Amino acid sequence: MTVTPGETLRRLRERKPLVHQITNYVVMNETANATLALGALPVMAHAPEEVEEMVGLAGALVLNIGTLSSHWVDAMLLAGRAASAREIPIVLDPVGAGATSFRTETAKRILDEVDVTVLRGNAGEVATLVGVEAEVRGVESIGAGEDAAELARRAGETLGVIASVTGPVDHVSDGQTVLSVSNGDAMLATVTGTGCMSSALTGCFLAVKPDQPLEAAAEALAAFGVAGEDAAREAKGPGSFHVGLYDALAALDPETLDDRARIG
Amino acid sequence: MTVTPGETLRRLRERKPLVHQITNYVVMNETANATLALGALPVMAHAPEEVEEMVGLAGALVLNIGTLSSHWVDAMLLAGRAASAREIPIVLDPVGAGATSFRTETAKRILDEVDVTVLRGNAGEVATLVGVEAEVRGVESIGAGEDAAELARRAGETLGVIASVTGPVDHVSDGQTVLSVSNGDAMLATVTGTGCMSSALTGCFLAVKPDQPLEAAAEALAAFGVAGEDAAREAKGPGSFHVGLYDALAALDPETLDDRARIG
Amino acid sequence: MTVTPGETLRRLRERKPLVHQITNYVVMNETANATLALGALPVMAHAPEEVEEMVGLAGALVLNIGTLSSHWVDAMLLAGRAASAREIPIVLDPVGAGATSFRTETAKRILDEVDVTVLRGNAGEVATLVGVEAEVRGVESIGAGEDAAELARRAGETLGVIASVTGPVDHVSDGQTVLSVSNGDAMLATVTGTGCMSSALTGCFLAVKPDQPLEAAAEALAAFGVAGEDAAREAKGPGSFHVGLYDALAALDPETLDDRARIG
Numbered sequence: 001m002t003v004t005p006g007e008t009l010r011r012l013r014e015r016k017p018l019v020h021q022i023t024n025y026v027v028m029n030e031t032a033n034a035t036l037a038l039g040a041l042p043v044m045a046h047a048p049e050e051v052e053e054m055v056g057l058a059g060a061l062v063l064n065i066g067t068l069s070s071h072w073v074d075a076m077l078l079a080g081r082a083a084s085a086r087e088i089p090i091v092l093d094p095v096g097a098g099a100t101s102f103r104t105e106t107a108k109r110i111l112d113e114v115d116v117t118v119l120r121g122n123a124g125e126v127a128t129l130v131g132v133e134a135e136v137r138g139v140e141s142i143g144a145g146e147d148a149a150e151l152a153r154r155a156g157e158t159l160g161v162i163a164s165v166t167g168p169v170d171h172v173s174d175g176q177t178v179l180s181v182s183n184g185d186a187m188l189a190t191v192t193g194t195g196c197m198s199s200a201l202t203g204c205f206l207a208v209k210p211d212q213p214l215e216a217a218a219e220a221l222a223a224f225g226v227a228g229e230d231a232a233r234e235a236k237g238p239g240s241f242h243v244g245l246y247d248a249l250a251a252l253d254p255e256t257l258d259d260r261a262r263i264g
Numbered sequence: 265m266t267v268t269p270g271e272t273l274r275r276l277r278e279r280k281p282l283v284h285q286i287t288n289y290v291v292m293n294e295t296a297n298a299t300l301a302l303g304a305l306p307v308m309a310h311a312p313e314e315v316e317e318m319v320g321l322a323g324a325l326v327l328n329i330g331t332l333s334s335h336w337v338d339a340m341l342l343a344g345r346a347a348s349a350r351e352i353p354i355v356l357d358p359v360g361a362g363a364t365s366f367r368t369e370t371a372k373r374i375l376d377e378v379d380v381t382v383l384r385g386n387a388g389e390v391a392t393l394v395g396v397e398a399e400v401r402g403v404e405s406i407g408a409g410e411d412a413a414e415l416a417r418r419a420g421e422t423l424g425v426i427a428s429v430t431g432p433v434d435h436v437s438d439g440q441t442v443l444s445v446s447n448g449d450a451m452l453a454t455v456t457g458t459g460c461m462s463s464a465l466t467g468c469f470l471a472v473k474p475d476q477p478l479e480a481a482a483e484a485l486a487a488f489g490v491a492g493e494d495a496a497r498e499a500k501g502p503g504s505f506h507v508g509l510y511d512a513l514a515a516l517d518p519e520t521l522d523d524r525a526r527i528g
Numbered sequence: 529m530t531v532t533p534g535e536t537l538r539r540l541r542e543r544k545p546l547v548h549q550i551t552n553y554v555v556m557n558e559t560a561n562a563t564l565a566l567g568a569l570p571v572m573a574h575a576p577e578e579v580e581e582m583v584g585l586a587g588a589l590v591l592n593i594g595t596l597s598s599h600w601v602d603a604m605l606l607a608g609r610a611a612s613a614r615e616i617p618i619v620l621d622p623v624g625a626g627a628t629s630f631r632t633e634t635a636k637r638i639l640d641e642v643d644v645t646v647l648r649g650n651a652g653e654v655a656t657l658v659g660v661e662a663e664v665r666g667v668e669s670i671g672a673g674e675d676a677a678e679l680a681r682r683a684g685e686t687l688g689v690i691a692s693v694t695g696p697v698d699h700v701s702d703g704q705t706v707l708s709v710s711n712g713d714a715m716l717a718t719v720t721g722t723g724c725m726s727s728a729l730t731g732c733f734l735a736v737k738p739d740q741p742l743e744a745a746a747e748a749l750a751a752f753g754v755a756g757e758d759a760a761r762e763a764k765g766p767g768s769f770h771v772g773l774y775d776a777l778a779a780l781d782p783e784t785l786d787d788r789a790r791i792g
Contacts (some may be wrong), residue, residue, distance in 0.1 A: 009506065023290055024308070025292050025308070025553055026292045026293050026296050026308050027293065028553050028595075029293065029554050029555065029558065029720065030293065030556045031558065032720040032721075033719060033720050033766065033767075033770070034717060034775050036529065036719070036720055036766065037438070037718070038768070039767050041625070042720065043627070044552070044554050044594070044595050044598065045595065045624070046551070046595065047596055047597040047630060048599065049598070049628075049630040050628040050629070050630035050631065053628040053629065053630070054627065054628050055629065066308070067292075067308050067309065067310065068311055069310065069311040069335075070313070073596075095311070096307070099307070099318065099321065100309070100313075100314040100317040100318050101317065102311060102313040102314035102317070103313070104312065112293040116467055139573040177716070190300060190514065191291065191294040191297060191300070191649070192297050192300055193293065193296075193495075227324065236511045237301070237508075237510060237511025237512070237513075237515055237516075238300065238301050238509040238510045238511065238514050239301070239508060239509060239510030239513040240507055240508075240511055242297070242507070242510070242767070243767040243768055243770070243771055244767060244768075245767060246765060246766045246767030246770070247293065247764045247765025247766065247767040247768055248765070249765075250718065250766050250767075251764075251765055264357075268536055288562050288572070289553055289556050289572070290556045290572050292555065293557065294557065330572070331556075331573065331574065333574065349776070357605065360573070361583065362601070363571070363582065364573070364577075364578040364582050365574060365578070365581065366577040366578035366581070367578065419674040443651050454564060454565065454778065455561060455564070456557065456560040456562075456564055456570065457557065482573040497767070500562065500775045500779075501774060501775030501776070501777075501778040501779055502564065502565050502772065502774045502778050503561075503565070503770075503771040503772060503774030503775040503778075504771055504775055505770075506561070506771070506774070507771055509708075510700065517775050526538050
């Protein structure tokens with residue numbers, strides 16, 4: 001196992017991979033700007049007429065069901081199948097799975113019909129998809145009935161994906177190894193869409209490290225967490241924290257990232 | 265009448281009510297972040313497959329027609345009827361009523377088919393729905409042909425709602441009592457979606473004070489206005505004001521809010 | 529030729545024209561806020577039931593295909609034809625033309641069926657529409673196979689529009705005269721949607737200078753570029769630059785704008 005977030009970030013800024021995102025209306029601007037600040041190129045496209053062509057240009061695909069509707073689900077499946085066929089890594093963010101049947105069913109359907117590489121969600125969402133008891137309110141996870149590391153391991157094992165479960169400490173697992181990521185700041189929970197941003201950045205890291213998705217997923221969370229720590233230092237509240245997060249992502253230093261990343 | 269914005273805010277932060285918002289594309293991120301900064305939990309969902317289930321989890325529903333289309337109107341009616349049946353308070357923001365027939369008709373249709381608790385709009389929009397002459401340009405109200413306090417009273421009386429008419433001074437009425445709210449800052453008009461934010465925050469206050477919607481609506485505007493005053497103090501322009509608004513909402517102090525609220 | 533950005537900006541702030549924008553989900557909030565910060569009034573509306581009525585109230589129409597789908601294209605054509613019939617100036621932003629056939633075809637279709645006044649795009653997008661070789665990745669233009677000034681001239685000539693090709697130096701042409709605009713800052717490329725903002729602001733300037741679209745388009749880019757220069761001075765990264773851009777647009781001084789504008 002080689003966890004080298006600094007090296008991966010350096011490669012990302014060199015190659016500037018295109019990351020195709022079919023995501024929710026609430027965070028589109030935010031995930032695009034986070035992608036760009038990190039050093040990759042975002043593209044948002046959801047029309048059935050173009051998603052297959054667009055994903056063919058991309059280094060990764062990010063599917064996010066935060067404001068899903070049936071047409072958008074169709075587009076996600078279409079893009080997801082095209083990406084699967086071309087072995088382009090895919091991130092699924094099952095926003096709100098557990099809150100409504102439509103979200104739970106849609107997340108399961110995407111997991112069934114698409115070769116999801118990384119499932120990035122909070123404990124409540126992932127627990128729902130694994131079939132574990134969890135308390136979910138709307139799109140916020142209030143808690144999971146199981147230890148988070150074990151939840152990640154079980155999700156990786158059961159769903160055949162890299163499970164990336166974020167929370168105060170993040171856990172990433174392929175069903176066997178579990179990596180914990182202890183970076184980040186409590187202020188990340190005060191801004192909407194930071195979970196979605198972490199999914200987008202997971203796509204960015206996967207695009208340049210497709211053969212080591214476990215490591216890439218953990219590195220992405222560490223990089224995002226370090227940026228969160230930097231942004232929190234100067235923030236007066238959620239508004240200035242949000243702004244500082246983009247500044248911090250752009251200022252992330254590959255040289256010091258390996259030292260600052262707390263991946264265990 | 266008990267106007268206690270500080271106490272209501274304290275309760276809101278304790279209970280963290282879920283506020284379901286079916287709103288326009290322009291401000292989704294903004295109203296979600298304002299809701300979160302205040303201390304409640306936002307959820308955006310508009311698919312017919314899930315709106316009834318989602319609103320069942322919520323403490324309030326906010327309907328906003330700012331970028332309406334027929335499918336979204338259907339979703340608003342579906343969610344609105346489900347909320348009505350369960351006596352969940354509903355806020356309607358009739359963005360742009362008076363600008364086009366489609367907006368005017370849609371706002372009227374929602375008022376007809378849904379038990380709207382609070383109608384939150386500017387003078388032009390509300391005047392249109394009451395049938396009073398008003399000059400509207402696009403989604404900006406330029407002026408109303410009638411005194412704003414009387415407009416609020418008439419809207420409350422005629423439409424059978426709490427009318428919350430915002431402007432330099434806000435007026436909230438149940439058709440009899442008229443409360444004026446004199447908080448706020450002129451900079452609020454320099455950022456798009458601050459009206460939509462005030463509707464979202466009205467939903468937040470209603471969720472924890474559902475039995476006193478007149479008071480809750482006025483308190484929400486006072487709290488938002490106080491945050492606006494705080495944000496204006498440090499702002500260099502609309503960009504930094506916008507950022508400061510979230511910081512100020514999160515920093516709102518329940519202890520001093522009653523004193524600072526200018527509700528008459 | 530009379531290039532007078534200061535005078536045009538003064539008129540714009542006096543008249544506050546309504547600018548109808550049918551644009552992409554990613555940047556709606558951003559282009560609305562940029563329009564408002566400059567001093568005009570934005571309105572977003574895309575329902576077939578209302579676009580013709582709404583555009584009738586507007587001083588300009590901005591069409592942007594950044595997250596297009598067939599329903600939205602229909603709305604753009606409907607609004608565009610209504611604007612053409614009423615001689616309301618139209619800006620087309622062909623986001624991602626060249627990346628997928630759907631985008632290229634849609635941009636061409638709008639150019640065919642609507643009286644586009646100004647085509648505002650990057651070199652790759654415009655080159656695609658003129659039929660020149662270009663390298664495009666997603667929605668980012670990596671380079672054009674032809675000198676940018678000549679590209680603008682050819683686009684103006686071939687497509688019968690004012691071509692406004694933005695890049696490190698912008699070039700605006702009616703097919704004969706080519707104006708270059710050398711304002712701006714490299715940080716503009718670090719925030720998503722700044723190209724879309726420049727299209728929105730082009731609409732604002734056209735609304736108050738409809739008879740001189742070549743000059744209006746160049747003036748809009750100069751004004752936006754000057755604001756970018758001001759914002760860059762204080763920025764710590766893309767997040768604070770983005771915020772500062774709205775502050776700078778609102779603070780633009782008509783008195784000094786003529787001197788600061790580098791239009792050649």
